[in-house]
Amino acid sequence: MKEEAATRICSVANAIDILGDRWCFLILREAFFGVRRYDAFLGNLGIATNILSNRLKKLVENRILDRIKDPGDARRFIYRLTEKGLDIYPIVLSLMNWGDKWLADENGPPLVLHHNRCGHHLEPVMSCAHCGEKVDPKEVSYQEVYKEKVK
Amino acid sequence: MKEEAATRICSVANAIDILGDRWCFLILREAFFGVRRYDAFLGNLGIATNILSNRLKKLVENRILDRIKDPGDARRFIYRLTEKGLDIYPIVLSLMNWGDKWLADENGPPLVLHHNRCGHHLEPVMSCAHCGEKVDPKEVSYQEVYKEKVK
Numbered sequence: 001m002k003e004e005a006a007t008r009i010c011s012v013a014n015a016i017d018i019l020g021d022r023w024c025f026l027i028l029r030e031a032f033f034g035v036r037r038y039d040a041f042l043g044n045l046g047i048a049t050n051i052l053s054n055r056l057k058k059l060v061e062n063r064i065l066d067r068i069k070d071p072g073d074a075r076r077f078i079y080r081l082t083e084k085g086l087d088i089y090p091i092v093l094s095l096m097n098w099g100d101k102w103l104a105d106e107n108g109p110p111l112v113l114h115h116n117r118c119g120h121h122l123e124p125v126m127s128c129a130h131c132g133e134k135v136d137p138k139e140v141s142y143q144e145v146y147k148e149k150v151k
Numbered sequence: 152m153k154e155e156a157a158t159r160i161c162s163v164a165n166a167i168d169i170l171g172d173r174w175c176f177l178i179l180r181e182a183f184f185g186v187r188r189y190d191a192f193l194g195n196l197g198i199a200t201n202i203l204s205n206r207l208k209k210l211v212e213n214r215i216l217d218r219i220k221d222p223g224d225a226r227r228f229i230y231r232l233t234e235k236g237l238d239i240y241p242i243v244l245s246l247m248n249w250g251d252k253w254l255a256d257e258n259g260p261p262l263v264l265h266h267n268r269c270g271h272h273l274e275p276v277m278s279c280a281h282c283g284e285k286v287d288p289k290e291v292s293y294q295e296v297y298k299e300k301v302k
């Protein structure tokens with residue numbers, strides 16, 4: 001590989017290629033709120049049907065959502081987060097947390113999260129799994145394992 | 152506001168409107184790696200100059216990057232993360248972590264992060280600032296403070 005054709009590609013780029021879409025994230029947000037049915041996504045998001053169908057299809061193809069028969073109505077389908085989908089939760093939480101802090105207007109954040117486990121308002125914080133401390137970008141270095149060509 | 156026109160808008164939507172772009176995230180990733188100069192962004196990302204200029208302008212307008220005179224060369228400018236920009240780190244980390252786990256090929260993750268504070272490989276985990284436990288979506292509920300119209 002010629003050096004000038006190599007760039008630092010990491011999983012951020014790959015993740016954004018799959019998730020970097022306003023509607024995908026809003027569908028996932030709703031899924032984390034417990035929404036499972038097409039009509040509920042449609043009503044909650046004010047999204048056009050063709051866009052909703054397209055994004056649900058993409059999320060199913062990428063194995064982020066499972067499309068399964070509705071246990072309550074065999075003629076219909078529901079969309080359920082897979083394990084891969086459930087793992088997106090930190091991304092949704094960190095987007096929401098940043099938006100709450102930096103983009104909310106004078107009304108404050110439109111949604112407040114509650115951590116049922118400890119009974120307090122949920123303030124998500126990115127920590128190191130080893131030492132438990134909050135991760136500060138100034139305390140992180142990286143090692144390039146390999147380079148990839150730009151796709 | 153008529154009920155059918157109201158949807159659950161939260162800060163996720165607002166954050167994605169500003170950040171939901173592959174190139175914005177890749178520029179931010181580079182900034183977190185310490186990149187400050189236009190030519191370095193250009194070389195590391197293999198990005199077209201018009202796209203790079205456009206995204207840098209957008210990030211400066213949104214006060215995520217500061218465009219300041221290069222202390223080493225007054226004819227040039229550097230781009231530096233603001234406090235608002237530094238706060239994006241958990242989003243970048245969670246995207247990278249999810250991509251490493253679910254999208255990496257047989258070579259494994261192309262980049263490995265090191266937590267200099269504790270000396271270990273960095274495995275970022277989203278925790279509750281109050282109790283310190285890892286946040287599980289099944290243990291979180293939400294309260295809708297107010298609804299907004301779809302923009």
